[in-house]
Amino acid sequence: MSPNPLHHPTPSPRRQLLLAGLALACSPSWAQTATKSANTACPAFLQHRFDRLQDEKPQDLCQYAGRVLLVVNTASFCGFTSQYKDLEALHARYRDQGLVVLGFPSNDFGQQEPGSNQAIADFCENTFGVRFPMFVKSHVVGEDANPLFKQLASATGERPRWNFHKYLISRDGREVKSHGSATQPNNPKFLKDLDRFLSTKS
Incomplete structure (x- = not known):
């Protein structure tokens, strides 16, 4: 008896599970869930x-x-440039507790960062x-501001008005505190915000 070309044998239970998994992985809802999960993990x-x-x-x-x-x-080349020393000390002191300082050189104020990226690094x-992470020179205000600074200004209602403006971001990215250029890294009010953020688990 010749086989019926329209007849398909029932897949084994193992094959059925494999096919179901492939269908789930390829479904739009699964992809959206995976993307949402990744975005939740990264603020x-x-x-x-x-x-x-x-x-x-x-x-x-x-x-x-x-x-x-x-x-x-x-x-x-700013009057606040000596804050680099205190920022590095802060980074070293609280690194094991979860603090990371991120530096963004900018020539937006007073033309006080005119050099190349290599000159700035040196x-x-x-x-x-300085050992904390730093990134290439960019704009931090105006239409050409880098996207992180645009977000931070929008979240706090405060954009940098000079060099060494500070944004402190909580572990889960849900809270941001803004501190102006004149606020030293060892300022008691600033350290109070930092201690609170460090003591809160994400």
Whole structure:
């Protein structure tokens, strides 16, 4: 008896499970759920990539998810440039508790960061021993501001008015505190916000 070309044998239970899994993986709802889960693990503030200052290699900020972040726009020839020393000390002191300082050089204020990325990197390392992550020079205000600073200004209602403005971001990315350029990294009010963020688990 010749086989019926319209007849398909019933797949084995193992094959049925495999087919069901493939169907689920390819469904739009599964893809949306996976994307939502990934976005939840990485707060919106961190869903960016910036080139590292030293070698201009792209860095995904999602690598800092779950950390308390201190985002600072910096400049090499500013009255506040000595804050580099205190920022590095802060980074070293609280790193094991989950703090990461992120530096963003900018020439937006007073033309006080005119050099190349390599010149900035050399200055920061040789003058202040900076080890915390820094990224290539970018705008932090105006239409051409990098997307992270646009988000931070929108979230706090405060944009940088000068070099060394500080944004402190909680571990889950749901709270941001803004501190102006004149606020030193060892300012009691700033340290109070930092301690609160560090003591809160994501």
